[in-house]
Amino acid sequence: MCATCGCSGGTILEHHEHGHEHGHEHGHGHPETRTVTLEQAVLARNDALAELNRTWLADHGILAVNLMSSPGAGKTTLLERTIRELGARLRVSVVEGDQETVLDADRIRATGAPAVQINTGAGCHLDAQMLADGLRTLDPPERSVVLIENVGNLVCPALFDLGEQARVVITSVTEGAEKPRKYPQMFRAADLVLLNKTDLLPYVDFDVAAFLDGARRANPGVEVLQLSATTGDGVAGWYDWLRARLP
Amino acid sequence: MSTQGGSFLHEMAITQSVVQAVCERMGDAPVRRVCLEIGTLSGVVADSVRFCFDLVTEGTTLEGASLEIVQPTGKARCRDCGAEFALTDLLALCTCGSANRELLAGEELKIREVEVLA
Ligand SMILES: Nc1nc2c(ncn2[C@@H]2O[C@H](COP(=O)(O)OP(=O)(O)OP(=O)(O)O)[C@@H](O)[C@H]2O)c(=O)[nH]1
Ligand SMILES: [Mg+2]
Ligand SMILES: [Zn+2]
Numbered sequence: 001m002c003a004t005c006g007c008s009g010g011t012i013l014e015h016h017e018h019g020h021e022h023g024h025e026h027g028h029g030h031p032e033t034r035t036v037t038l039e040q041a042v043l044a045r046n047d048a049l050a051e052l053n054r055t056w057l058a059d060h061g062i063l064a065v066n067l068m069s070s071p072g073a074g075k076t077t078l079l080e081r082t083i084r085e086l087g088a089r090l091r092v093s094v095v096e097g098d099q100e101t102v103l104d105a106d107r108i109r110a111t112g113a114p115a116v117q118i119n120t121g122a123g124c125h126l127d128a129q130m131l132a133d134g135l136r137t138l139d140p141p142e143r144s145v146v147l148i149e150n151v152g153n154l155v156c157p158a159l160f161d162l163g164e165q166a167r168v169v170i171t172s173v174t175e176g177a178e179k180p181r182k183y184p185q186m187f188r189a190a191d192l193v194l195l196n197k198t199d200l201l202p203y204v205d206f207d208v209a210a211f212l213d214g215a216r217r218a219n220p221g222v223e224v225l226q227l228s229a230t231t232g233d234g235v236a237g238w239y240d241w242l243r244a245r246l247p
Numbered sequence: 248m249s250t251q252g253g254s255f256l257h258e259m260a261i262t263q264s265v266v267q268a269v270c271e272r273m274g275d276a277p278v279r280r281v282c283l284e285i286g287t288l289s290g291v292v293a294d295s296v297r298f299c300f301d302l303v304t305e306g307t308t309l310e311g312a313s314l315e316i317v318q319p320t321g322k323a324r325c326r327d328c329g330a331e332f333a334l335t336d337l338l339a340l341c342t343c344g345s346a347n348r349e350l351l352a353g354e355e356l357k358i359r360e361v362e363v364l365a
Contacts, residue, residue: 158290
């Protein structure tokens, strides 16, 4: 097909109100092109790798949970507490995604749990290949739990399947209650929503009801738990949720 | 890093995935046109992809290709009353008040077709 005028070279053409003369055998300098239908998901390659991760995790009886939030919502703090309080029994290890630093992995190792840091550089999310690499390094034991801290960002991580069994979205009360409205894809993709830093509710203007309404509009029926990763208030519900998913 | 939807950084990864996928499928054939489907509810901002495209295609078989983006709009079916309706955002409710809906269109993120030199 001719990229300029849309004619399909060679045949008699009736549509020439656009004025460039076709005195040809298609001789007006258009190279011959052909159109190929692909109908392929943009992220097909990532999705295929994610499927491999999912199978590998299932074969090894490993529960992998992907934690996603804006920067600073409390992912690492919640992981630290979870490992201190459950880590020994559940055999938790951690994949830490971060653009630049290794600070979060160091915080996790300080709790005694194995952790591998994946620096995504300019990339603002983990992808399935990165999780595969992380799992290879981490080499988690059979029947254990791998908690994945994604890069702090609510856009891309929603699009990139890692092959995890569950996705957890964390919002803190120091952010706006309109988060679900701004990032509906992320909330829609969540298996669990955690509202963190509830210890700060008396000091901030956060409309819990509006937040819950937004989360449930984006994802009807999604479970929402309120907790404080620093005081430990409400974390029992999160632990129950996690235990219920153990293979 | 911006945490806003549609920042240039986020669409960069998507655009790179497009280029990688097309290169894998089409081999060495020079690509003249790429047609994408990006649903209005996909969370991917079409204008940002356009912005990234020239940058990402530089030095590849897609260099100089034109980019067409089709944007299917949101459509849903209510699981409570069965109505089908246009969905302008993912938080909108059915007229019956239900949020329990099945998305029929709007989340597409697809490479529809490419045009290559024969
Ligand atoms: N008051 C209060 N502060 C919290 C709570 N959870 C985390 N914080 C604080 O919030 C800040 C950020 O916590 P992190 O756990 O580092 O957050 P993160 O989500 O891992 O951050 P990034 O990895 O940078 O995206 C730290 O100063 C924490 O001490 C909480 O429940 N209550
Ligand atoms: Mg962290
Ligand atoms: Zn309805």
